[in-house]
Amino acid sequence: MEKYTIPLIPPSLNKYAGRENTWAYRNAKAEWRGIVCAYCRPRRKPPAFAHVMITFYFPSRRRHDADNYCxxxxxxxVSAGVIADDDFAHVAYFVRGGVDKSNPRTEVEVA
Structure with missing residues (x-):
C-alpha cells in the first residue's frame, strides 16, 4: 500500500459550474495535476485495478459534498502514474472527511 499526503484540499467542482468558468476550470485542473504530481511519486508501476482511500481534512465543520472534491x-x-486510469474498470475509491483546523490536508492510500 502506498500513502501520500497533500497539504492542500482540492477545490470543489461547484466553484466551476457554468459555461463562463471554462478557462478557470481548465486552469485549476492543470494546477492540481501539477500539485498531485509533485506530492505523489509512485514507487511502482500503477496496478491494473486500484483501491483508493481518500481522506479530506477540512479546516471547519462546514458541510462538504465529497464527490465534488475528487x-x-x-x-x-492518473497523471502522476499512481493509478492507471480513473474509470470504473481501473479504480474503486472510498472518500472520508474529517476536521483538522491546524493542518487541513488530503491523504491518499492506494492498494
Missing part, C-alpha cells in the same frame, strides 16, 4: 485529485493521480 475529480481534480483522481485526474492528478
Amino acid at each position: 475529480k481534480f485529485l483522481l485526474d492528478g493521480l
